[in-house]
Amino acid sequence: xxxxxxxxxxxxxxxxxxxxxxxxxxxxxxxxxxxxxxxxxxxxxxxxxxxxxxxxxxxxxxxxxxxxxxxxxxxxxxxxxxxxxxxxxxxxxxxxxxxxxxxxxxxxxxxxxxxxxxxxxxxxxxxxxxxxxxxxxxxxxxxxxxxxxxxxxxxxxxxxxxxxxxxxxxxxxxxxxxxxxxxxxxxxxxxxxxxxxxxxxxxxxxxxxxxxxxxxxxxxxxxxxxxxxxxxxxxxxxxxxxxxxxxxxxxxxxxxxxxxxxxxxxxxxxxxxxxxxxxxxxxxxxxxxxxxxxxxxxxxxxxxxxxxxxxxxxxxxxxxxxxxxxxxxxxxxxxxxxxxxxxxxxxxxxxxxxxxxxxxxxxxxxxxx
Amino acid sequence: xxxxxxxxxxxxxxxxxxxxxxxxxxxxxxxxxxxxxxxxxxxxxxxxxxxxxxxxxxxxxxxxxxxxxxxxxxxxxxxxxxxxxxxxxxxxxxxxxxxxxxxxxxxxxxxxxxxxxxxxxxxxxxxxxxxxxxxxxxxxxxxxxxxxxxxxxxxxxxxxxxxxxxxxxxxxxxxxxxxxxxxxxxxxxxxxxxxxxxxxxxxxxxxxxxxxxxxxxxxxxxxxxxxxxxxxxxxxxxxxxxxxxxxxxxxxxxxxxxxxxxxxxxxxxxxxxxxxxxxxxxxxxxxxxxxxxxxxxxxxxxxxxxxxxxxxxxxxxxxxxxxxxxxxxxxxxxxxxxxxxxxxxxxxxxxxxxxxxxxxxxxxxxxxxxxxxxxxxxxxxxxxxxxxxxxxxxxxxxxxxxxxxxxxxxxxxxxxxxxxxxxxxxxxxxxxxxxxxxxxxxxxxxxxxxxxxxxxxxxxxxxxxxxxxxxxxxxxxxxxxxxxxxxxxxxxxxxxxxxxxxxxxxxxxxxxxxxxxxxxxxxxxxxxxxxxxxxxxxxxxxxxxxxxxxxxx
Ligand code: SF4
Ligand code: SF4
Numbered sequence: 001x002x003x004x005x006x007x008x009x010x011x012x013x014x015x016x017x018x019x020x021x022x023x024x025x026x027x028x029x030x031x032x033x034x035x036x037x038x039x040x041x042x043x044x045x046x047x048x049x050x051x052x053x054x055x056x057x058x059x060x061x062x063x064x065x066x067x068x069x070x071x072x073x074x075x076x077x078x079x080x081x082x083x084x085x086x087x088x089x090x091x092x093x094x095x096x097x098x099x100x101x102x103x104x105x106x107x108x109x110x111x112x113x114x115x116x117x118x119x120x121x122x123x124x125x126x127x128x129x130x131x132x133x134x135x136x137x138x139x140x141x142x143x144x145x146x147x148x149x150x151x152x153x154x155x156x157x158x159x160x161x162x163x164x165x166x167x168x169x170x171x172x173x174x175x176x177x178x179x180x181x182x183x184x185x186x187x188x189x190x191x192x193x194x195x196x197x198x199x200x201x202x203x204x205x206x207x208x209x210x211x212x213x214x215x216x217x218x219x220x221x222x223x224x225x226x227x228x229x230x231x232x233x234x235x236x237x238x239x240x241x242x243x244x245x246x247x248x249x250x251x252x253x254x255x256x257x258x259x260x261x262x263x264x265x266x267x268x269x270x271x272x273x274x275x276x277x278x279x280x281x282x283x284x285x286x287x288x289x290x291x292x293x294x295x296x297x298x299x300x301x302x303x304x305x306x307x308x309x310x311x312x313x314x315x316x317x318x319x320x321x322x323x324x325x326x327x328x329x330x331x332x333x334x335x336x337x338x339x340x341x342x343x344x345x346x347x348x349x350x351x352x353x354x355x356x357x358x359x360x361x362x363x364x365x366x367x368x369x
Numbered sequence: 370x371x372x373x374x375x376x377x378x379x380x381x382x383x384x385x386x387x388x389x390x391x392x393x394x395x396x397x398x399x400x401x402x403x404x405x406x407x408x409x410x411x412x413x414x415x416x417x418x419x420x421x422x423x424x425x426x427x428x429x430x431x432x433x434x435x436x437x438x439x440x441x442x443x444x445x446x447x448x449x450x451x452x453x454x455x456x457x458x459x460x461x462x463x464x465x466x467x468x469x470x471x472x473x474x475x476x477x478x479x480x481x482x483x484x485x486x487x488x489x490x491x492x493x494x495x496x497x498x499x500x501x502x503x504x505x506x507x508x509x510x511x512x513x514x515x516x517x518x519x520x521x522x523x524x525x526x527x528x529x530x531x532x533x534x535x536x537x538x539x540x541x542x543x544x545x546x547x548x549x550x551x552x553x554x555x556x557x558x559x560x561x562x563x564x565x566x567x568x569x570x571x572x573x574x575x576x577x578x579x580x581x582x583x584x585x586x587x588x589x590x591x592x593x594x595x596x597x598x599x600x601x602x603x604x605x606x607x608x609x610x611x612x613x614x615x616x617x618x619x620x621x622x623x624x625x626x627x628x629x630x631x632x633x634x635x636x637x638x639x640x641x642x643x644x645x646x647x648x649x650x651x652x653x654x655x656x657x658x659x660x661x662x663x664x665x666x667x668x669x670x671x672x673x674x675x676x677x678x679x680x681x682x683x684x685x686x687x688x689x690x691x692x693x694x695x696x697x698x699x700x701x702x703x704x705x706x707x708x709x710x711x712x713x714x715x716x717x718x719x720x721x722x723x724x725x726x727x728x729x730x731x732x733x734x735x736x737x738x739x740x741x742x743x744x745x746x747x748x749x750x751x752x753x754x755x756x757x758x759x760x761x762x763x764x765x766x767x768x769x770x771x772x773x774x775x776x777x778x779x780x781x782x783x784x785x786x787x788x789x790x791x792x793x794x795x796x797x798x799x800x801x802x803x804x805x806x807x808x809x810x811x812x813x814x815x816x817x818x819x820x821x822x823x824x825x826x827x828x829x830x831x832x833x834x835x836x837x838x839x840x841x842x843x844x845x846x847x848x849x850x851x852x853x854x855x856x857x858x859x860x861x862x863x864x865x866x867x868x869x870x871x872x873x874x875x876x877x878x879x880x881x882x883x884x885x886x887x888x889x890x891x892x893x894x895x896x897x898x899x900x901x902x903x904x905x906x907x908x909x910x911x912x913x914x915x916x917x918x919x920x921x922x
Binding site: 206208209210211212215216219220221241245246247248249251252258259261262269270272273274276277279280281282283285286287288289307308 | 511518523524526530534535536537538540542544547548549550551559562564783784785786787788789891892893894895896898899900901902903
């Protein structure tokens with residue numbers, strides 16, 4: 001199993017907090033890898049919020065190719081953050097880990113946000129394709145105010161490796177996942193969290209319906225629905241499809257992946273809508289076992305369970321800081337000063353939603369709402 | 370003098386040419402005559418024979434030869450009265466004195482064309498080898514990284530949709546106060562969709578089946594729906610339905626079929642104003658897996674009073690439906706028009722879909738239907754399907770196996786992103802070797818939304834004797850020894866409709882358990898594993914490659 005540790009706060013904090021929380025849940029993961037996704041950046045990145053950040057790993061040759069490509073596309077680099085790597089035994093050091101901040105090409109400066117967003121997505125996918133065969137370029141996200149770091153190894157060691165304690169890297173939302181993908185080949189693209197156009201998620205569990213869901217997403221005619229080195233990547237894309245492509249309110253994510261039974265829909269004002277969705281989106285129904293934690297572009301964080309609640313998950317905290325973790329000990333580590341009796345253990349119908357800035361937490365019950 | 374021809378019996382067939390030979394035991398037979406009376410084809414006859422008996426009395430051997438006349442049961446060597454291997458004689462014999470034996474080196478087809486009549490029969494393709502479906506295994510078993518589900522404890526949703534499904538992008542939904550509601554002002558046409566059990570009962574007509582058989586199935590279907598809550602639907606086959614049923618509330622469990630002869634549709638159209646329920650769907654039959662290119666055929670001796678009234682034809686005439694719809698000159702126009710007119714007849718409240726026989730051209734049909742927003746599904750009937758009457762050559766040699774046909778159609782829909790818009794119904798050979806649930810599950814994982822079964826049900830609910838060694842298969846003759854496919858009261862009174870109903874319920878309940886037993890370890894319960902091809906494997910590289918599934922050994 002893997003372990004998930006997400007923190008959302010009104011103040012900037014160091015991703016080390018997530019790593020320490022992961023460490024408390026060590027019994028539940030095998031320390032085989034870590035992925036970190038930071039949103040709403042602070043520290044040195046605070047003044048750079050408007051610039052899209054390209055996060056990834058590359059070889060020296062790959063770096064040159066990235067720079068040439070970005071230049072050719074008209075992107076202007078405004079800043080580059082390289083973690084100061086402290087080589088460690090057992091971690092296969094790559095030439096370059098980077099987060100490059102870019103300014104948009106001149107021709108895009110005045111374009112609407114939707115178009116800029118598509119440009120960023122297209123650029124990330126193009127870079128991904130460029131480096132896929134020889135693994136010279138691996139890119140995880142290209143979006144304003146978001147940085148992604150991934151590597152194979154023990155999370156605590158990796159924190160040291162990346163110098164997270166030294167670099168002053170901070171954010172208001174951090175997703176962290178400990179463990180490499182186990183169901184398919186080990187590949188950095190298979191490591192959670194996954195990102196697309198402002199949406200990020202990570203998952204604990206296996207997705208048994210991966211193949212038809214992948215086929216369905218890939219056939220939606222949206223270029224971003226690709227990759228799928230991990231069966232969990234589809235959770236990010238279903239979220240994006242629901243909210244971004246279809247324009248549905250966030251709670252309908254739950255209705256799509258774990259629809260209500262017909263009898264349970266009766267009497268609801270949205271019954272007819274749910275019935276149509278149940279038919280129309282049956283290819284996206286999951287069976288779990290899964291606990292999904294994620295964020296949306298506005299900074300809302302959530303946790304959601306499969307329809308049988310086969311994976312652990314808990315949410316706790318106080319106004320201004322909430323932790324969404326696989327286990328309660330992780331919350332204890334991240335937000336010790338809280339009322340533990342208010343911790344939430346979402347069950348099969350629940351979606352826990354923490355509002356942007358960690359202002360309030362709500363349990364949205366699929367059956368009752 | 371006798372001509373030599375008669376003396377040496379030249380131009381007569383030896384019993385070695387026959388597919389089944391009768392083994393009869395003189396010592397056990399009490400000459401009760403039950404076997405010869407029951408034999409549907411008079412392949413055995415009571416006969417007399419002169420026997421040479423050598424006997425000896427007293428303490429020393431003193432053989433005496435005498436001759437006596439004895440009664441025997443003899444198999445005739447007339448090709449028109451060939452033993453079909455049905456084993457009714459064995460069934461009725463009180464002394465286990467008689468049984469048919471299959472003769473694998475027979476030359477039956479060399480001779481079964483007397484008078485220039487090509488061999489016609491009922492049944493299925495004569496190929497006893499295991500089908501592709503039977504070779505597929507379910508190999509992705511959830512283990513430690515992902516708890517397998519429990520078929521006995523977890524809730525399962527074994528339902529599917531029949532009807533054209535709108536893609537999410539086209540749903541007429543709008544958000545109101547954070548809640549999605551159907552936009553009533555939208556002019557988007559939302560096609561009718563039924564939620565049904567994924568195993569459907571395929572088209573077997575009232576005329577092809579005897580009254581107790583049809584009634585039995587109908588009673589079973591009503592029980593499954595109303596008592597067990599399993600929404601199993603059954604197709605009428607060509608030739609309509611009894612008018613009382615058409616006007617009853619049970620109509621919603623039936624798919625009405627319209628085929629090239631349009632038999633029964635006068636009555637259906639006449640009953641329309643008095644219908645209290647809509648049918649589950651309308652199936653337009655363009656082809657049938659068992660006999661592609663062969664039309665429907667109901668022999669005159671099956672067209673008695675009831676059938677003639679339902680079908681609106683005189684009694685005792687052969688009812689042949691043409692192999693194709695006479696109006697079908699192009700798929701774009703004729704098929705679309707037919708779908709539209711049938712939809713219109715029920716105010717667009719009933720899904721209308723075509724059924725074709727498995728064919729290399731299925732993808733062309735599929736693509737056309739995919740573009741037709743009124744097409745509710747595509748049913749493909751593979752070569753292993755059954756029929757009441759057809760030319761042997763059509764049954765044995767024409768058609769396409771269902772597995773690869775369904776798979777390529779599904780993958781084609783995936784390419785277009787329409788895999789959930791146009792449900793595929795797979796038929797033809799489901800349960801050929803008795804593995805109903807496993808075959809159904811495999812087809813679903815290859816991409817079918819539902820499967821349809823016919824002959825498996827005749828075998829399992831009414832002990833139909835037919836098999837892939839051409840056993841029995843007298844369905845076309847009206848002499849069905851089980852009373853399943855006959856209109857002769859002397860024969861069909863052998864069949865008890867309530868037993869058929871009971872068995873139908875047994876079959877569906879057992880299949881339901883087995884489906885759960887298959888889906889649970891695969892980790893699927895809230896939806897059908899449609900297209901979950903990663904769970905399937907086969908120990909044959911060529912099949913694996915063709916179906917796009919993994920090879921295991
Ligand atoms: S097996 Fe059937 S066809 Fe053959 S002799 Fe017996 S009853 Fe007649
Ligand atoms: S038992 Fe009846 S239905 Fe079955 S093969 Fe024989 S004739 Fe046909």
